Amino acid sequence: MHLLVLNGPNLNMLGKREPGIYGTATLESINAELAQIAREAEVQLTFFQSNHEGALIDTIQAHWDAIDGVIINPGALTHYGLSLRDALAALHLPIIEVHLSNVYARESFRHTSVIAPIATGQISGLGAAGYALALRWFMAQKRA
Numbered sequence: 384m385h386l387l388v389l390n391g392p393n394l395n396m397l398g399k400r401e402p403g404i405y406g407t408a409t410l411e412s413i414n415a416e417l418a419q420i421a422r423e424a425e426v427q428l429t430f431f432q433s434n435h436e437g438a439l440i441d442t443i444q445a446h447w448d449a450i451d452g453v454i455i456n457p458g459a460l461t462h463y464g465l466s467l468r469d470a471l472a473a474l475h476l477p478i479i480e481v482h483l484s485n486v487y488a489r490e491s492f493r494h495t496s497v498i499a500p501i502a503t504g505q506i507s508g509l510g511a512a513g514y515a516l517a518l519r520w521f522m523a524q525k526r527a
């Protein structure tokens with residue numbers, strides 16, 4: 384199983400960025416934890432973060448035939464990134480949307496996700512643990 388782990392705008396700043404909302408874990412530490420879990424399960428992960436919607440889309444398209452699913456925290460693109468949504472929808476693969484914060488407990492513009500309707504599921508508000516939980520869901524599918 385090969386999964387793409389995508390992070391959108393500003394998530395490269397995790398650890399420094401509003402730690403009261405997003406926690407103190409860095410993206411590097413989150414990805415290192417995922418890599419460790421994946422290694423034990425013989426799951427291959429490809430990590431990519433960008434502050435640019437087009438770069439995320441280019442990466443999705445570049446891995447088109449090679450992946451079995453996507454774990455994505457789209458950052459603020461969650462709320463308006465229709466090109467990103469279209470690229471993910473075209474994959475016809477399982478997609479888990481992850482948010483560190485509980486977007487439904489925050490500003491009203493964060494209550495709408497244009498990604499959620501084309502995602503298999505969404506994890507919101509569980510902090511960095513949300514990424515590992517998404518990975519474990521994929522691992523459970525592999526066993527089933």
Ligand code: DQA
Pocket residue numbers: 392393394456457458459460461481482483484485486493
């Ligand atoms: C976020 C929530 C988004 O609303 C925000 O724009 C982010 C991070 C989260 O992980 O909680 O950049 O996706």
